[in-house]
Amino acid sequence: MTDVPVTTKKDWTSDQEVRWCPGCGDYSILTAIQLMMPDLGVRRENTVFISGIGCAARFPYYMNTYGMHSIHGRSPAIATGLAMARPELDVWVIGGDGDMLSIGGNHLIHALRRNVNLNILLFNNMIYGLTKGQFSPTSETGKVTKSTPFGSVDRPFNPVSVALGAEATFVARTHDMDRAHMQAMFKRAHAHQGASIVEVFQNCNVFNDGAFASITKKDNRDAMLIDLQHGEPIRFGVDNERGVILDDDGLARVVDVADVGVEALVVHDETADDPALSFALSRLASGPDQPTPVGVFRAVERPEYAQSTSQQLAAAQESNGPGDLHALLHSLPTWEVT
Amino acid sequence: MTDTAEQPTTAREISHVIVRFAGDSGDGMQLTGDRFTNASALFGNDLATLPDFPAEIRAPAGTLAGVSAFQVQISDHDITTPGDAPSVLIAMNPAALKSDLHRLEAGGTIIVNEDTFEDRNLAKAGYGESPLDDGSLDGYTLLKVPMTSLTKEVCNDLGVKARDADRSKNFFALGLVSWMYSRPLETTLDWIQEKFAGKDLVIAANEAALKAGHAFGETAELGEMRFVIKPAKLEPGTYxxxxxxxxxxxxxxxxxxxxxxxxxxxxxxxxxxxxxxxxxxxxxxxxxxxxxxxxxxxxxxxxxxxxxxxxxxxxxxxxxxxxxxxxxxxxxxxxxxxxxxxxxxxxxxxxxxxxxxxxxxxxxxxxxxxxxxxxxxxxxxxxxxxxxxxxxxxxxxxxxxxxxxxxxxxxxxxxxxxxxxxxxxxLPDIRVDLATETNHVGADGEPEFWPYLRDDNLARPWAVPGTPDLMHRVGGIEKQDGTGNISYDPDNHQLMTDIREARIAKIADTIPDVEVLGDVDAELCIVGWGSTWGAITSAVERMRAAGQKVAQIHLTHLNPFPKNLGDELRRFDRVLVPEMNTGQLTRLLRAEFLVDAQAIAKVMGQPFTAGELVTRIQEATND
Known part of the structure; x- marks a missing residue:
């Protein structure tokens, strides 16, 4: 194995013109990834981006790697087949909230529970963009859109809660206004052996502009984003004056540190075997207008699916020898006709 | 030849037989049929089977809905179907008799498990009076065997509980039928040992039941019911x-x-x-x-x-x-x-x-x-x-x-x-090359990889992730010919649509021409596809044996069709297409070749029988 060549952003950028709306949050995610790829120490030819349908799903065209822009919702399934067939590849799955949580919800949860080695990036803009502005499965109840002129009566998914409920082994959240944080989360996702999912709050400046502004705008971040750090008491605020405790009933609650004392704050443990704490944290905010945790919710080690599959193949070859077609054809009772 | 069975002088030689095992879903009829089939195969007969079972795993016991059947034809010559009408029906309960009796050939043999013909089971099957006693089966040879009680009897000595012994009664039936057709028991005994390894009581019960069924035939003076079907003269080889x-x-x-x-x-x-x-x-x-x-x-x-x-x-x-x-x-x-x-x-x-x-x-x-x-x-x-x-x-x-x-x-x-x-x-060598190198030089003189440049078959390169220098993107959006980049160009979409069509049509270059079997100079041709082959082949043989001229074409490739198909079809005055649908291939042939093909359609959940096809073909040609 020769050394991985040194690359720059340019090497990871395809010759295709990017066709997102000017000002779309997708640009900043794309740039963050193109800038990050040289740091991963991987080869372009061993990197694959697979997407479904939607604005986010155009992503693979802009990466100078292998890529497939597939069909709506199916990218986790297609990526599962590829990752099983070729465990040595880095497989990234890109999709939006409609692609991943609506039409493709089934594939997402099963890819997560199987723990296939995929890096799944869910660009959540809480709206349908490519079909021009219908509500999505993450839109808030009451959302007025073209298809809900009197307000949506649907209750939304919380993507982090969904992922944790689906037995995900790596769950993180970030947002499109903070390149360094995005890159840190994507690197962690890449390093994780198994299915990783990162929810990225992404602004759709055409159909849902400012959906996350009250928490991700520079001036609001300190007060509204709870930056989860493993092993640290969960604190946030302009002067770190606020924190998170667990109630007696196990629910997470935001408090003033001055009221409860630092010792009362919950210490974040992303490696906890039981996802209860991570889940409680995921329920802190029911919408992007409340203090919202970002960072790694959960990172635990479990057997990776493609490796487990490969091990069974290797064990079968070890015990039975490599496949012998002649022997297979003669494996049922036979008789001779002369 | 693995023929180790004794051949009593009383066994009459016959060329073939069609046996149908029918019972409750829980009676193990599929297994019984399968074992009888395998013993016959190892004996050297030709055979064809038709398992016929309900969708329910266990429909209510004793009901018509729960009847599971297995039909097999065994013969001393080459056959292509599991046969038209069975000559022997093994009915493990009244429901099995009621549901399958109509299939039996006139004057055929019925073997019933007599123990099950009591009020409750008769009522479940919808019989007012027992058909064993009311004379309704007079036209058949009826053999009443108390299979359940005989099985329980032999199992009793082994310490097997009565309820468990009841599960072995299908092996009693298998033993009896094996005796009737001079099948050796060794194959089944070996299989029982292997299948139930570690469950000694189950092995003992099944073996005892199998042997008891065999002995029943031997001792009950059923001599006139014993037959032998010689091994078929098949092409030499391992089967x-x-x-x-x-x-x-x-x-x-x-x-x-x-x-x-x-x-x-x-x-x-x-x-x-x-x-x-x-x-x-x-x-x-x-x-x-x-x-x-x-x-x-x-x-x-x-x-x-x-x-x-x-x-x-x-x-x-x-x-x-x-x-x-x-x-x-x-x-x-x-x-x-x-x-x-x-x-x-x-x-x-x-x-x-x-x-x-x-x-x-x-x-x-x-x-x-x-x-x-x-x-x-x-x-x-x-x-x-x-x-x-x-x-x-x-x-x-x-x-x-x-x-x-x-x-x-x-x-x-x-x-x-x-x-x-x-x-x-x-076996054919079907290896293909994966792409390993760039295939184009860009305007700047640099080597490039174009994922939609095509080979002589119009196939594009199969460039798999992990291959250096061939990174490319594919997707469901229409692609530009050659580069594979997204393209909404009207002319390009027409071109790509035409290429996709032409690429599939080109497959005909590497598929064999259809062969017209039977009478190539006949006016009538029977065209088929899929599993109708057995029944069509058998029907055509019968018609030709009766002096009629019939040709036969059977298709493996349905898209594209073999290149000579249209010319061959046009040579016949009459093209009939038996299909287990309402005429789907018929419509394709008519559309593609403008021939007046007519369907012989059947959608009854059952394959055609040869006899049925002969009748349907005669009817169609007499129109």
Missing amino acids: TNINGNTALSWGLVAASQQANLPLFLGSYPITPASDILHELSKHKNFGIRTLQAEDEIAAVGAALGASYGGHIGVTTTSGPGVALKGETIGLAVSLELPLVIIDIQRGGPSTGLPTKTEASDLMMAMYGRHGESPLPIVAAYSPTNCFDVAIEAVRIAITYRTPVILLSDGYLANGSEPWRLPSVDS
């Missing part, structure tokens, strides 16, 4: 008895070996296709990866993902699954990647008749996607032919980088027949 789904699974394994590419199966359990998933899951030492996916869509998606990675991606299903996979198959058409979709057809629409056979997915295979999305279709014609057709489907898929639909059906899937095993050396 095994195999059903369609196993042969198909092995064909996929063989294709993987012959292509020197790993096999990946994505599948979701569905009747009658699940056995392929079960079989392939066993052969991991061949490097076969199987995924039991969360649904049909994921199953085909994962297969396509594996194909993208350089494996032979396969998905197995039945009609409802193909409907769900349609969009992904369309993606494979657009991506121009290999993919094999195996449809074990069953009765439709919707859930339809899950355990009953039908061949009504041809139009879905042909047209069941949006847009212009042609793909090749192949169909197996017999259980053993599933092996060859699986290899052919893979060959087409990897050579032409296209999804291929392989059609089989429930009758082929579960029916079995002897198979002269091919030598591995005789």
Whole structure:
């Protein structure tokens, strides 16, 4: 194995013109990834981006790697087949909230529970963009859109809660206004052996502009984003004056540190075997207008699916020898006709 | 020859027999039929089977809905069907007699488990009075055997509980029928030892029941009911008895070996296709990866993902699954990647008749996607032919980088027949090259890779992730010819549509011409596809033996058709197409060749019998 060549952003950028709306949050995610790829120490030819349908799903065209822009919702399934067939590849799955949580919800949860080695990036803009502005499965109840002129009566998914409920082994959240944080989360996702999912709050400046502004705008971040750090008491605020405790009933609650004392704050443990704490944290905010945790919710080690599959193949070859077609054809009772 | 059975002088020689085992779903009739079949195969007979069971795992015991049957024809000569009307019916309960008596030939033999013909079971089957006593069976040879009590009797001495002994009564029936047709018991005894290894009481009970049934024939002075059917004069070679789904699974394994590419199966359990998933899951030492996916869509998606990675991606299903996979198959058409979709057809629409056979997915295979999305279709014609057709489907898929639909059906899937095993050396070499180098020079003089530059077959390069310098993007959006970049150009879409059509049509270059069998100078030609082959072949033989001139064409390749098909069809005044649908191939032939083909249609969940076909053909030609 020769050394991985040194690359720059340019090497990871395809010759295709990017066709997102000017000002779309997708640009900043794309740039963050193109800038990050040289740091991963991987080869372009061993990197694959697979997407479904939607604005986010155009992503693979802009990466100078292998890529497939597939069909709506199916990218986790297609990526599962590829990752099983070729465990040595880095497989990234890109999709939006409609692609991943609506039409493709089934594939997402099963890819997560199987723990296939995929890096799944869910660009959540809480709206349908490519079909021009219908509500999505993450839109808030009451959302007025073209298809809900009197307000949506649907209750939304919380993507982090969904992922944790689906037995995900790596769950993180970030947002499109903070390149360094995005890159840190994507690197962690890449390093994780198994299915990783990162929810990225992404602004759709055409159909849902400012959906996350009250928490991700520079001036609001300190007060509204709870930056989860493993092993640290969960604190946030302009002067770190606020924190998170667990109630007696196990629910997470935001408090003033001055009221409860630092010792009362919950210490974040992303490696906890039981996802209860991570889940409680995921329920802190029911919408992007409340203090919202970002960072790694959960990172635990479990057997990776493609490796487990490969091990069974290797064990079968070890015990039975490599496949012998002649022997297979003669494996049922036979008789001779002369 | 493994014939070790004693041949008592009383056994009369006959050329063939059709036996039908019928009982409750829990009576083990499929197993009994299967064992009788295997003993006959190892004895050297030719045979064909028709398992016929309900969709319910255990319908209410004793009811007509719960009847499960297994029909087998064994013969001393080459046969192609499980026969028209059985000459022997083994009825394990009143419901089995009631539901299957109409199939029995006039004057045939009925063997009943007398113990079950009591009030409760008679009532469940809808009999007011016992048919054993009311004279309604006078036209038949009736043999009343108290199978349950005789089985319990022999098991009692072994310390087997009465309830457990009841489960062995099917082995009593098998022992009796084995005696009647001079089948050696050794094969079944060996199988019992292997199958129930570790369960000594079960082994003892089943063995005792089997031997008791055999002894019953010997001691009950049934001498005039004992027959022998000599081994068939088949082509020399090594034979095994195999059903369609196993042969198909092995064909996929063989294709993987012959292509020197790993096999990946994505599948979701569905009747009658699940056995392929079960079989392939066993052969991991061949490097076969199987995924039991969360649904049909994921199953085909994962297969396509594996194909993208350089494996032979396969998905197995039945009609409802193909409907769900349609969009992904369309993606494979657009991506121009290999993919094999195996449809074990069953009765439709919707859930339809899950355990009953039908061949009504041809139009879905042909047209069941949006847009212009042609793909090749192949169909197996017999259980053993599933092996060859699986290899052919893979060959087409990897050579032409296209999804291929392989059609089989429930009758082929579960029916079995002897198979002269091919030598591995005789299997076709279907290797293809993966792309390893750039294939174009850009305007700047730099080497580039164009994913949609084509070879002589119009196939694009199969460039799998991990290959240096060939990074490229593919997708379901229309692509520019050559570069593969997104293109909305009107002329380009016309061109790409035309190329996709031409690429599939070009497959005809590498498929054999159809062969006209029978009387090539006949006015009448019977055209078939799929599992109707056995019945058509047999019907044509009978008609020709009766002095009629008939020709026969049977199609494996349904898209594209063999190149000479149109010319051959036009030579006949009359083209009849027996189909287990309402005339789907008929419509394709009429549309493609402007010939006046007429369908002989049947959708009853049962295959054609040869006799039925002869009648239907005569009726059609007398019009």
